[in-house]
Amino acid sequence: MKKEEVKVYSLDRIKKDIFLLGLKSPYLAKNSFPGQFLHIKIDKQSLVLRRPLSIHKVEKGITYVLFKVRGEGTRFLSGLRKGSTLNIIGPLGKGFDLQFTVYSLQFTVILVGGGIGVAPLLFLAQKFRGRKVWVFLGAKSKEEVLCKKDFQELGCQVFVATEDGSLGFKGKLTSLLKEKLSIINYSPSTKMYACGPVDMLLEISKILREYPQIDCQASFEQFMGCGIGVCRGCVIKTKQGFKRVCKDGPVFNIKEVF
Amino acid sequence: MEKSDLRVKIKSLQLRSPLILCSGTAGFGLELKPYLDFKYVGALITKTITLNKRGGNPPPRIAETSSGVINSIGLENPGLRGFLTQWPEIKKLPVQIIVSIYGENKREYEIIFRELNRIKEIKAVEVNLSCPNLEKKIISQDKKKSFSLVRYLRGLTKKILIVKLSPEVSDIVEIAKSILKAGADVLSLTNTFSALKIDIGKRKPFLGNIFGGLSGPAIKPLVLYRVYKVYQALRCPIIASGGVLNYKDALEFILAGAIGIGLGTANLVEPDSAEIIFKDLLSYMKKNKISSLKNLVGNGCK
Known part of the structure; x- marks a missing residue:
């Protein structure tokens, strides 16, 4: 940096x-x-x-x-x-951990992006080119769904949820995720990456209690000062006390936080 | 060509630059290493150390207002032990380290000083008597209490004793005078101003701790006023900190009477702000044929 x-x-x-x-x-x-x-x-x-x-x-x-x-x-x-x-x-910041992927080529990667939270996930999908990737995108309405085409062009399978039902599943993104997870052939190597509003991340952590095999890394937000780990302004509460989003994160294992 | 000199001496502390990184905005210096060449820094004042480790205040801890920043970190720090563990690494930094401390009571200060006194590389200690983000009342707002505490602290150490004051008092000169009389060597003027931001969407205070301390350019004229008043009355060594973002701000404080210029909010924006400001100050001095910065201190006072 x-x-x-x-x-x-x-x-x-x-x-x-x-x-x-x-x-x-x-x-x-x-x-x-x-x-x-x-x-x-x-x-x-x-x-x-x-x-x-x-x-x-x-x-x-x-x-x-x-x-x-x-x-x-x-x-x-x-x-x-x-x-x-x-x-x-x-x-x-510390980005998503991709270390494992070499050993688990055959398994599905799940990306979950709520609203503008989709932003870091496209970069991730670029790194997963050629892999089996499921992408879940959520927005209020069809007009606000972001990057659907970009993910499709990378060969990802895209599922969309809109609150008003104007595109894809009608309802919350996490409801759609829950529905699809029940049919997925997951394994201990199934990895999930999420970014979006904190309520969505909390909901995901609840859903994943039924799927303890799925490891989920989530990107968190906080109002930030220096950005380089000095001022301790951007902390979030984790199970191990306050952690800096700018330096310890922004990506955390979802189990560290909820 | 005449050589311009930015070295300053604060009591017995010889500094190669008047620019000092304020407590809380430079951590223990380690994270700044990749961004900052310490040769432009006079001293680094550490994040305030308390006897016991502190977790700090609930988030959000930082908010922006017009030309200012409100923070409520709440003295998060690893405690005296944690600091001492990191000291071998900290002391390798090529910069003078001033340790900022805060104690809940005299006993805590005694233990902290007992440890710090053993470290010869630490030449000066800044006592933070003005953190606005604690439940307790700010000590430096009480003339009697701060006098008696500083007198007690004076007896605990031979190191240079810097006391950081709150700007929120009816007469800062009175407080400053009594703290100097109690034995402080240098005054650090000032800490942040108590402040509030309300989230109109959520209809509740923005910060997790409700209140915070305002810093940044928004408070510069307010702090400048206080530095001027204190210098006029007491002619004492002052480290000024109040929203300095560039060399012009720094010059204003020097002209008002400050010998050391604290950089706080500036560090959050530009981790190398000391380098930028140092170079600009140097060109200003060369351009105006000023040989030594010392000659400017208090020159703007009438």
Whole structure:
């Protein structure tokens, strides 16, 4: 990880309030790993802190982040122009653990992304190319479902749940997940990776009590200060006390937390 | 060409730079190593150590407001033992380490000092009498109590004694005067301001601990005012910390009377802020033909 000035390669509006930001940095493209994040400085006097955004994918030397406009910081980013410069520290944090995969090629990998939580999962799916991957995507309505096509292009099988039923399963993503898990041929090597609202992650941990063989790693969020493990501002409560999302995470085994 | 010198001396402490990393924003320095060249740092003040390990406050612990940051970490630290275990690694850092401490009572301070006094590399200790994120009342808001505590602490150590004050008092000069009289060598001005943020969506306080301490550019003029007042009245060594983000901010504090410039919130944004500010200060001095930073201290006071 290091701090550098990075040029904006592209900025595309994907949905009403969802943007895809491409960054030109050979260093980031080379060193980024799924589950890690970039700590981006917002060049605006009233906004002091950097904004942590997870790495969405790396393609042809360009590192992408996918973000939703939530507040002033992300609004600022959504107004960037191609060619402008951003001060970025990254890649930061402990990403998803992929160590096991060599031994378990034949088993299914399950990715669960709620809303904008899908962001780090596409990068993960890129690493799983050629594997049997099930992707669960959840959103309020059809218009808000993200990256479905991207996952399909990588050969993943995609299941969608929308709250209003306008696409796929009608209801909560976790309900769909529960239904599909009952028919999957899981094994002790079945791995799940999740990212999304904390309520969704809690729900997943409850579902997995019935499937103790499935190991689940989840990416957590917290309001963040330094991003490099110094200030202890971004902790979440785990079974072993407070842990820093920026340095001990953002990826934790779901059993560490719930 | 005239050489410009950024070295400062705070009591017997010779520092190669006036820039000091504030307690709580630099940890024990270890995580900063990949980002920061310590040769630009005068001293690093550690995260506050307490006798016993503390878990800290419930999250969220950090919130942003206009030009400011509210934190409520709650003195999370591994305790004196934990610090001592890490000390062999910490002391390898090429930087002067000042240890920040907080005790619940005199006995705790006694034990902490007994251990720290044995470590010769530690030349100075900062006593945090002003953390706003504890249930207890802030000691440095009580003139009598802080006088008697600092007098007691003075008797416990020969190291340079720095006392960090709360800005939230009706007369900071009075408090500062009494703490110096009690035997403090240096004043650290100031800690954060008590603050609140409310989440309008959830209709409840944003921070897990409800209240926090405000830092950053938002408090700079407030702290500058206090540094100026104290320096005018007492002409004592001051480490100023209040929202310094760049060399201009640092200069304002130096002109107001500070000899050391604390970098706090700046470290959270730029882990190498000390390097950036040091280089800018140096160019400013060269440009203005100022040979030594010492000559500027308090120069802006009228």
